[in-house]
Amino acid sequence: MRLSWITSAEGTAGATPLEQVLGQCPELLTRYRAFYKAIWEEGLVSRRVLELCRLRIAAIHGCDQEWSVRDACVELNDAELQALETGDRSAFGVEEQAALILAEQIPYQHHQVTDQQTTEAGHQLSTPGAVALLTALAFFDVTCRLKLTLDVAALPAQLAEPPLNRGALA
Amino acid sequence: MSTRPRFEPAIADQPADFASIMAHVPMLTSRFFDLYAEFWQRGVVAVELKEMTRIRNARITDCGY
Numbered sequence: 126m127r128l129s130w131i132t133s134a135e136g137t138a139g140a141t142p143l144e145q146v147l148g149q150c151p152e153l154l155t156r157y158r159a160f161y162k163a164i165w166e167e168g169l170v171s172r173r174v175l176e177l178c179r180l181r182i183a184a185i186h187g188c189d190q191e192w193s194v195r196d197a198c199v200e201l202n203d204a205e206l207q208a209l210e211t212g213d214r215s216a217f218g219v220e221e222q223a224a225l226i227l228a229e230q231i232p233y234q235h236h237q238v239t240d241q242q243t244t245e246a247g248h249q250l251s252t253p254g255a256v257a258l259l260t261a262l263a264f265f266d267v268t269c270r271l272k273l274t275l276d277v278a279a280l281p282a283q284l285a286e287p288p289l290n291r292g293a294l295a
Numbered sequence: 296m297s298t299r300p301r302f303e304p305a306i307a308d309q310p311a312d313f314a315s316i317m318a319h320v321p322m323l324t325s326r327f328f329d330l331y332a333e334f335w336q337r338g339v340v341a342v343e344l345k346e347m348t349r350i351r352n353a354r355i356t357d358c359g360y
Binding site for chain 2: 150152153156157159160163164166167169235236240243244247252253255256257260
């Protein structure tokens with residue numbers, strides 16, 4: 126059921142569902158978009174790993190609004206998408222699996238993240254890369270919660286530009 | 296849960312806190328604080344109400360930081 130008490134901001138026709146709602150606070154929308162886009166612009170974590178983690182967190186939340194958005198620059202086959210839905214990490218490489226384990230812990234098991242995991246992430250990605258990955262995971266989680274709470278519509282989208290330009294806001 | 300910061304600070308001679316660790320990713324950090332500042336500097340929700348919910352959220356998620 127859509128939440129009837131949230132209305133779209135004026136002048137947002139054609140914008141993505143989340144943009145329409147956040148458009149009620151234009152400056153907040155601008156800064157949210159700029160921040161989220163920076164996750165990709167930092168370039169410290171591969172675009173594929175970001176996409177795997179984003180979709181895995183969307184699957185954990187059952188967030189169709191996030192799951193339906195895809196980074197067109199990352200080709201995932203049907204088996205990989207199914208594995209992300211079910212949590213079968215064996216379809217992915219060792220470093221991807223390590224990132225996915227962290228991603229799976231962020232929504233509801235963040236206290237179970239260990240020193241060893243973060244140390245290994247630092248070794249694999251460098252310290253800046255590990256900080257970037259953990260920040261991205263936290264905000265993938267936040268975005269799912271926000272989309273679910275706002276109950277925005279789920280619109281399938283394949284996005285070739287930095288996906289957060291519109292993708293994460295779709 | 297760890298009881299100590301898991302990464303070294305990016306700023307020499309600074310304690311390993313949220314800001315000094317996030318400084319490893321300067322662009323992300325700059326835009327994060329831009330966004331976070333917006334929560335506190337504008338809007339129709341009273342600052343007191345935001346602070347109350349922030350602290351309650353920290354307690355629920357057991358975030359001592």
